Amino acid sequence: MIINKDKCVGCANCVPVCSVGAIFIGADGLAEINRDTCVECHNCHRSLSPEHLPPALTRLIRRILKSVSLRFQPDPDVCPTDAFAPEDLEWPRIVRRAFSDPMVTHESTGVHGRGTEEVKTNDVSGRIKHGEVGLVVEFGRPGIGTYFRDVEEVTTALAKEKITFEAGNPVTQLMTDKTTGQIREDLLDEKVLSCIVEVTVKLEDTAAILGSLKQMSKTVKTVISIGASTVCDKDGSDPLRDILQNEGFGIGWAKVNLGLGRVANRYVSAGEA
Amino acid sequence: MTNTLHRYGKEDTQGNDFIVFAMAGKGFNDEGSLEKAKTFLRAAIKYEPINMGNALVNSLYRPEKDLSFIKLYFTGRKEKTTYEELIDEIPAAGSAAVVFDDPERVKNFVADVKALDLGLSVNVSALVDNVRDICGEVDITPHAVEYTLGFHGDTDRLPDRETMSIATMCGHGMVSSHFARKMIDRVKEGRIEPEDAACCMAKFCVCGVFNISKAMMILDTAAKGE
Numbered sequence: 001m002i003i004n005k006d007k008c009v010g011c012a013n014c015v016p017v018c019s020v021g022a023i024f025i026g027a028d029g030l031a032e033i034n035r036d037t038c039v040e041c042h043n044c045h046r047s048l049s050p051e052h053l054p055p056a057l058t059r060l061i062r063r064i065l066k067s068v069s070l071r072f073q074p075d076p077d078v079c080p081t082d083a084f085a086p087e088d089l090e091w092p093r094i095v096r097r098a099f100s101d102p103m104v105t106h107e108s109t110g111v112h113g114r115g116t117e118e119v120k121t122n123d124v125s126g127r128i129k130h131g132e133v134g135l136v137v138e139f140g141r142p143g144i145g146t147y148f149r150d151v152e153e154v155t156t157a158l159a160k161e162k163i164t165f166e167a168g169n170p171v172t173q174l175m176t177d178k179t180t181g182q183i184r185e186d187l188l189d190e191k192v193l194s195c196i197v198e199v200t201v202k203l204e205d206t207a208a209i210l211g212s213l214k215q216m217s218k219t220v221k222t223v224i225s226i227g228a229s230t231v232c233d234k235d236g237s238d239p240l241r242d243i244l245q246n247e248g249f250g251i252g253w254a255k256v257n258l259g260l261g262r263v264a265n266r267y268v269s270a271g272e273a
Numbered sequence: 274m275t276n277t278l279h280r281y282g283k284e285d286t287q288g289n290d291f292i293v294f295a296m297a298g299k300g301f302n303d304e305g306s307l308e309k310a311k312t313f314l315r316a317a318i319k320y321e322p323i324n325m326g327n328a329l330v331n332s333l334y335r336p337e338k339d340l341s342f343i344k345l346y347f348t349g350r351k352e353k354t355t356y357e358e359l360i361d362e363i364p365a366a367g368s369a370a371v372v373f374d375d376p377e378r379v380k381n382f383v384a385d386v387k388a389l390d391l392g393l394s395v396n397v398s399a400l401v402d403n404v405r406d407i408c409g410e411v412d413i414t415p416h417a418v419e420y421t422l423g424f425h426g427d428t429d430r431l432p433d434r435e436t437m438s439i440a441t442m443c444g445h446g447m448v449s450s451h452f453a454r455k456m457i458d459r460v461k462e463g464r465i466e467p468e469d470a471a472c473c474m475a476k477f478c479v480c481g482v483f484n485i486s487k488a489m490m491i492l493d494t495a496a497k498g499e
Contacts, residue, residue, distance in 0.1 A: 016451035121298035217425035229419035254401035259416030261394035
């Protein structure tokens with residue numbers, strides 16, 4: 001993302017809007033973006049309403065108001081002069097946007113947002129089976145961001161446990177070796193708003209893997225959000241709840257797949273069915 | 274996306290927060306799923322969801338790209354579109370989401386969706402026991418459940434509870450914690466009404482899963498210094 005300094009009037013409305021705090025007012029009184037911190041989520045460009053005021057006139061008005069101790073203050077969701085301009089991103093920086101802009105569809109999975117269907121379509125995909133648990137470990141959420149090098153520290157440790165990395169997940173797709181959890185070297189210095197590492201474990205191994213994850217989280221350089229999913233029994237209950245409670249996790253907020261999905265495509269590959 | 278899995282908050286604000294969304298599985302039931310997703314969203318209209326979206330277009334609350342000085346100060350802003358306008362402009366099937374603040378409406382909507390038999394995967398994000406109650410009332414046996422296990426790692430970097438309760442309503446992080454804090458402070462200073470602040474923040478959540486009612490409740494509480 002670029003801020004056009006010919007247009008910016010330094011109102012600072014964009015500063016708090018930035019998802020990772022990468023925008024600041026520079027020495028010239030105009031907004032700047034820290035390119036290392038920016039994750040290319042496009043939130044500033046997409047969600048601020050541009051007022052299309054003429055920059056020179058707006059600056060003059062600001063100066064006049066300031067001279068009489070008044071302040072030019074547009075609505076908090078407005079960029080008065082439409083100063084943001086998206087740039088053409090190239091590899092590897094383009095990966096930042098793929099993992100940070102929820103309106104972008106991941107090429108590797110065909111899913112927008114963070115790029116994975118997880119258990120949300122499990123009623124048709126059968127991704128998680130009875131006796132299995134899906135663990136989703138989201139790095140950088142909420143609102144902190146993460147570098148892939150920090151993600152790799154955990155994926156390489158996780159790979160030594162009894163887990164299987166989910167193939168239909170965009171982070172798995174970036175691994176050079178799914179048995180070691182190593183991620184492409186050219187991406188390790190790229191920062192994203194968040195990314196989801198997704199593994200499948202056996203129900204009986206869940207407590208041990210969660211214990212390992214807790215240990216790993218003590219040294220991780222960002223925040224991680226963990227989710228655990230499983231298939232319900234015929235009566236609608238699930239065996240995971242007790243395991244989680246025994247491990248000290250509170251049971252409250254959850255996502256429930258109601259099971260209303262039905263395979264409907266004319267052709268479904270054998271591997272998918 | 275786990276966009277709705279990790280909503281932070283106290284139980285009194287979580288109890289009236291329900292996100293119902295439909296999506297197709299890639300390679301399984303995505304053929305013709307756009308019209309089914311639109312049917313899902315249209316079925317929700319009579320229950321007046323407090324937000325709606327599909328992530329490929331902006332939600333009910335949205336920025337105005339044709340804003341001008343005249344509109345801003347004289348004719349007024351148009352910060353919310355209609356359900357029908359939003360549904361009509363959806364270009365492709367993503368995840369179609371609606372938000373409610375009333376379990377009775379959720380129950381009736383889910384019953385309607387079940388009767389429609391669209392064949393899409395339908396999920397409800399909320400307090401799990403509330404969802405189980407609704408499933409029992411509409412005779413649905415849930416297929417799967419995903420629990421949030423909370424935030425771990427370098428949690429010292431997280432903001433305060435009020436800010437987290439608002440910012441985590443956009444799971445993709447588009448309502449930044451700095452912006453949420455700014456709006457909380459403005460409400461406390463009496464510079465903006467809670468409803469205006471909530472609607473302003475909702476524009477940043479493109480999936481349309483930001484709960485305006487919950488945000489207003491949090492802002493109201495903050496304004497009273499509670």
